[in-house]
Amino acid sequence: MRRTRLKHIGVTAILLLAGLGGAGTFPASASGNEASATTSAASTADTASVSAGLLGAMQKEFGLSAEEAKARLAAERTATTLEPKARGTAGAAYAGSWYDAEAGRLTVAVTPDASRATRDALSKAGAAVRLVEHSARQLDAARDRVDQLDAPSAVAGWHVDPQANSVVVSVVRDKLADNDVQRFLTRARAAGPVTVETVAGAPGTFAAGTVGGDPYYTGNVRCSIGFSVHGGFVTAGHCGQAGAGVRGWDGSYIGNFQGSSFPDNDYAWVNVGSGWWTVPVVLGWGTVSDRLVRGSAEAPVGASICRSGSTTHWHCGTVLGKNQTVNYAQGAVHQMTKTSVCAEGGDSGGSFISGDQAQGVTSGGWGNCSSGGETWFQPVNEILNRYGLTLHTY
Template sequence: MRARWLAVAAAAITLLTPVPANAATPDGPDLPDGMLAAMRRDLKLDDGQIATRLRTEAAAPVVQRRLQTRLGSAYAGAWIPSGATRLTVAVTDSSAFPAVRAEGATPALVSRSAAGLSSSRAALDRHASSARPSIVRGWYVDTPSNRMVVMAAPGSEKQAAAFAQAAGAGAVSVVAAEQPKPLYDTRGGDQYVINGNTLCSVGFAVAGGFVSAGHCGGTGSPTLGYNNVAQGTFAGSSFPGNDYAWIRTNGNWTSQPWVNNYSGGNVTVAGSQEAAIGSSVCRSGRTTGWRCGTILGRNETIVYSQGAVSGLARSNACAEPGDSGGSWISGNQAQGVTSGGTGNCSSGGTMWFQPVNEILSVYGLTLTTTGGGSGSALISSLNNKCIDVPNSNFSDGVPVQMWGCNGTGAQKWNFVNGTLQTSNNKCLDVAWGSTANGAVIQIANCSGNAAQQFVLSAAGDLVNPQANKCVDIDAWNANDGARLVLWECTGGANQKWRRG
């Protein structure tokens, strides 16, 4: 099946009006109803399973980055196995097992390093221009199986293997695959109109505009918004090779940290931390609304009929014509914009998205998020009080407490490289590096150790990845002065937090 552009007639526009985000439910996953419903439907999970999964996924990128740096050439990739509560990290040397376990991950011994697999992929990328779409569909590193995979048109496996050999890619596995196709199509997921006749979906709002897919329009193409009002112009676009663009909007449009959940509300965007392979991910688009799935791979190359596109991420969340350019988000972290794929939302399929961080980097853009640079409070769902440094005493080893929110520096916290830092750059810390229930939560000089790594999941859990446990208000004490401890994550209100 040849790749084809999937334009949608402008007459089919359905107008959507932005509305405020739904209120969070303190005792359940802190997600809008539309996103929860999509995760229940597409991932077949209940609310408790969703909350557990979001905790695991929030912690995984922190652990992955630390171990990738620490393990060096022995590192061979990382992923979250289906149903697991910890990240699996592959290594080529069993002597690295203790280092992996010390970070709260599960080690796996494999034969090929991440660097070796990346070298194989790079060799194929250098020969992308000679990949014939009628024979080669694309290629990617399959991290869990520790192999380089080349996708071939059914019946063309031998020719695809010959292409890989000629490229100097080394050992590869060849699998039959359908022909991926681009999906045509300032709040993420809303539709917009290009050149008056083509529909795509907004990716994410940035300062001065939004990002989307490159195949939606070329530089200089004019756009109309979801309401058919003049919106802006493509300020940059790249396709094939890449599949990204950014649209500069006029003064009538305000960038918001929102993605349309197609259930009467918005999902807020807090950042763009790249989620681990195996993480859940949801996408928004004007044709099929909210759809969820799992991230199956990264840094993959797909050969469309128009040419090869490299650096894409793969998922089993479905999409259809008109969804192109739309938002992909994991928890509250922006992941990318829809490029193309195979199948549909009736029979299922495989989709690829262009990672958002590359777009931001190439064009020097700033993602519009809910976060701020001056620090924010961490507020409990139990009592609406704030995590506080007692008497603004920022000495090493001072246990933190709960206190009525007062806006002082003792209650301002910043997430910095996986740590949670006070206004004067002390770090939240688990006393003595303990992973036991009841370990005291304190502040200490920032040292970079695993006891000072914390992530706030989209479900509102403040997790220490090393222990895979939550920051907990001890004994459900709702009063001022209540102390914080590390404890097994239970989903209770005394373990639920939000920024404010």
């Protein structure tokens, strides 16, 4: 940020509470009860310093008490740590996983060829185990085949849903009987296990004419900063092409788009200079304390997640799906994460964060923050890997 802005950022960063720390790992020999006790002890320390603002937002969004909100944050942190280990334990039998808010733990789906030892190991680590027909590898292959089809505009997108053990195709509700839609669905079902859901509207991007976490401007478009990286920040690709100049909230020059991809992907990064610098902070806009960024561990499906953007500021919801193909008017974008969080024009590129872990940058969706809607983001780790960037963390 420019020096005139840093005073505000410095104060808010100092006021930030520690947020969630790292959850402990499960010993291979621990029983389910022992694992729960270990997790509970670690989680008590982790959630002791969660800000009142974040707890308040969790209470409002999910109808929880303060203690229930703390318990959910702790359980989600444990599930986030467990998910990659569960994938490794299940191996070829892995069929996806998700956080079950009612049970307060991760559910791991496996195919019937998972050995008893594998299922026992998952259970002892604290996960619920569900037997399903199709592996994650089979579902991903089916989704890839659907990606090769030409989709009409009334098909909003598709993704692998581990709970349904299927590729779910989303169709605009009043267009389901359309002949082009029905032809697409026939071809999609031939590609593998497919189910159909209806949605209220077709997705669109959330860029806006001169309207952002913190806003930035390129040409006559306003978007939002996603996350600071060393040397700049990441954001949405549809906000600007490589080489385009970027101005900050005060109109001063920041830098240029160094790389940008849209459609197919929706990510970009901007270099920072001219008196601006990066800080590992996501704005809470007075709804919650500004959030320090401590890493980018990926939250599981079902976990709570919040978004910061310059138009509608801070809103929260849950992760609904991963690896979704979104069929925008400009072309399909792949490997997106779907959420129940609302957004509006100008929020594009802004931060999706779970606890203190960066998740991704806002891409698009449908609806608004008055009547509700759904929003997709491009996962931040994919952006970092694509451009060889390092997330700026506290």
